[in-house]
Amino acid sequence: MSSQARSARRHRNDQELRRYVHGTLARDALERLVPDILIDALGTFCPEPVIRTQDRMADAGPGEIAMLLADDVGVEIDIPAWCLSTGNEYLGLLKSESSYKVFVRRASFERP
Amino acid sequence: MREQIRALGLLSGGLDSTLAARVIQAQNVEVLGLHFSTGFCLADRHRILGNRSNPDKPYRNEALRAGADLSIPIEIIDIKDEYLPEVVLNPKFGYGSGMNPCIDCRIFMLQKTREIMEERGYQFVFTGEVLGQRPMSQRRPPLDDVAEESGLGRLLLRPLSARLLPESIPEERGWVNRAELFDISGRSRKKQMELASQFNIIDYPQPAGGCCSLPDENYARKLRDFLAHRGTDVTPDDMMLLKVGRHFRLSGDVKVVVGRDQGENTYLERFIQGRAEIWVDDFPSPLTLVEGQPTAIDLETACRITARYSDGRDEPTVPVRWRLGESEGQLTVVPCQDDAELETLRI
Numbered sequence: 213m214s215s216q217a218r219s220a221r222r223h224r225n226d227q228e229l230r231r232y233v234h235g236t237l238a239r240d241a242l243e244r245l246v247p248d249i250l251i252d253a254l255g256t257f258c259p260e261p262v263i264r265t266q267d268r269m270a271d272a273g274p275g276e277i278a279m280l281l282a283d284d285v286g287v288e289i290d291i292p293a294w295c296l297s298t299g300n301e302y303l304g305l306l307k308s309e310s311s312y313k314v315f316v317r318r319a320s321f322e323r324p
Numbered sequence: 325m326r327e328q329i330r331a332l333g334l335l336s337g338g339l340d341s342t343l344a345a346r347v348i349q350a351q352n353v354e355v356l357g358l359h360f361s362t363g364f365c366l367a368d369r370h371r372i373l374g375n376r377s378n379p380d381k382p383y384r385n386e387a388l389r390a391g392a393d394l395s396i397p398i399e400i401i402d403i404k405d406e407y408l409p410e411v412v413l414n415p416k417f418g419y420g421s422g423m424n425p426c427i428d429c430r431i432f433m434l435q436k437t438r439e440i441m442e443e444r445g446y447q448f449v450f451t452g453e454v455l456g457q458r459p460m461s462q463r464r465p466p467l468d469d470v471a472e473e474s475g476l477g478r479l480l481l482r483p484l485s486a487r488l489l490p491e492s493i494p495e496e497r498g499w500v501n502r503a504e505l506f507d508i509s510g511r512s513r514k515k516q517m518e519l520a521s522q523f524n525i526i527d528y529p530q531p532a533g534g535c536c537s538l539p540d541e542n543y544a545r546k547l548r549d550f551l552a553h554r555g556t557d558v559t560p561d562d563m564m565l566l567k568v569g570r571h572f573r574l575s576g577d578v579k580v581v582v583g584r585d586q587g588e589n590t591y592l593e594r595f596i597q598g599r600a601e602i603w604v605d606d607f608p609s610p611l612t613l614v615e616g617q618p619t620a621i622d623l624e625t626a627c628r629i630t631a632r633y634s635d636g637r638d639e640p641t642v643p644v645r646w647r648l649g650e651s652e653g654q655l656t657v658v659p660c661q662d663d664a665e666l667e668t669l670r671i
Contacts, residue, residue, distance in 0.1 A: 255594065257564075258385060259359075259361050259385055259400050259402075260402075262385065262388065262400055263361065263400050263402050266399060266400060286383070286384070286385065289384045289385075290384060290385045290388050292392075293384065293385070293388035293389055293391065293392040294388050294391070294392075294398065296391075296392035296395070297357075297388060297391030297392045297394075297395065297396060297397050297398045298391075298397045298398070299397070
């Protein structure tokens with residue numbers, strides 16, 4: 213594959229990435245959400261926010277909602293990707309000047 | 325009806341491990357990808373410092389990306405606390421070009437994987453290793469050593485080179501079809517790229533010869549210096565701090581770390597607690613951290629180094645601020661202009 217073709221395909225894939233980076237809930241719905249689980253990953257770097265999320269979500273019941281607090285910019289991409297790979301639902305994130313609130317709903321099936 | 329076969333794969337998110345996972349997935353095997361976080365990942369460093377060419381587009385975790393693309397669940401296993409003492413400091417099979425204990429690293433990760441396999445009832449383990457691709461860990465003898473020492477033996481499958489290797493248990497028992505595995509060897513990635521195209525895997529990181537800080541001579545030098553002066557009582561934060569900045573050893577227990585740009589300065593801010601911080605108010609300047617118990621002379625030297633890397637480097641004198649816990653002050657210093665002096669201090 214030529215580098216040009218690869219670049220074009222990579223661009224399409226970036227578009228695909230953006231698609232799944234969008235959560236399933238709108239901002240106002242996220243602001244009203246009351247999470248069942250709070251995961252504090254403030255001050256930690258990748259992959260620690262993902263590790264804390266996966267560990268807490270492993271014990272969560274189906275449908276339970278977790279809110280991850282983090283200030284690592286990587287959560288914008290990594291949590292949606294983690295949700296897509298594991299089947300959990302990425303609801304979206306609220307971004308403030310210095311931190312993120314990321315919302316995830318536990319899938320209704322068991323992790324393999 | 326055939327029992328659902330389940331396998332664990334080591335998934336870095338690079339091309340080889342992504343392909344291996346796809347090959348096994350294509351044989352109707354249920355796959356869980358394991359990604360080990362050692363604390364020495366180069367990608368972590370890039371991600372921490374941010375994407376300098378496009379700050380709005382953070383670097384991603386490639387294993388999670390691969391899992392999302394292939395719909396394979398990924399589990400990140402944190403081995404930072406055990407990895408340094410058990411693998412980096414005491415490698416049975418020695419180091420590569422830097423402080424990289426590649427063979428011991430594979431063994432350690434695969435031992436952990438075997439434990440998970442046994443605990444959760446998976447049938448076998450696979451990796452993206454390619455025979456002859458890496459000089460230290462992917463020659464035939466180390467591949468055999470890794471299988472043996474990890475306790476996996478013939479339960480370890482390398483799908484990309486399987487047809488060049490003795491038959492594994494997953495092949496022997498018909499869990500996977502050997503005829504649909506591959507005979508790739510050597511350093512060229514051409515066959516892998518063709519295979520990626522066949523599988524429509526289009527988005528993977530450029531093959532770059534690994535993603536670990538330990539083979540890097542600059543990093544290895546800083547780590548050796550750290551171990552020589554601080555011993556093996558090391559925290560993951562200590563290791564993280566070795567990844568950034570210019571490092572200067574002023575005395576037995578005093579070390580200076582100077583940020584090289586805004587990204588590194590921001591990163592260093594997280595490590596201020598317990599260290600002296602130095603900066604220049606009048607010019608754009610690095611953030612400098614001082615470890616240990618600096619004497620007045622050490623503090624002055626650290627201020628001169630900080631002034632040297634500030635935009636005031638050509639000024640006759642520069643006022644430099646410092647803070648250590650509750651104490652703080654200002655020193656007006658001549659920026660360090662003597663490259664020879666700097667080189668004697670540089671780690």
